[in-house]
Amino acid sequence: MKISARNALKATVKKIIPGAINTEVTLEIAPGINVTAIITKTSVENLELAEGKVAYAVIKSSDVIVAID
Template identity: 70%
Template sequence: MKISARNVLKGTVKEISVGAINTEVTIEIAPGIEIVSIITKSSAERLDLTEGKEAYVAIKSSDVLVGVD
């Protein structure tokens, strides 16, 4: 995966909270250090996010993106 964001952190999905339109995803990047992102429900489904799955947090400017291999 190649993206333009310079701040890419690998972690593990710790918690997923699904809403009607958006999904809140908590990713633990180190013991006790978590990043929370709100993404669309359809993006979470497309990425097949599940607790325990490895994922990436990409931070660019004011956006926080989530990706998987």
């Protein structure tokens, strides 16, 4: 895989919740640390996503904001 985005986190698909048009995909990037993405049903099918499969959370953003309590 070659990609220009700087943040590609290897993960395991933990949960897939299909909706009418979009699907919620939860990826575990480390034990107990999840990232959730909303993607189209077509993308889920094209990527052949399934629970337990390895995938990448690719984050493309021009800004990263840091906060504390």
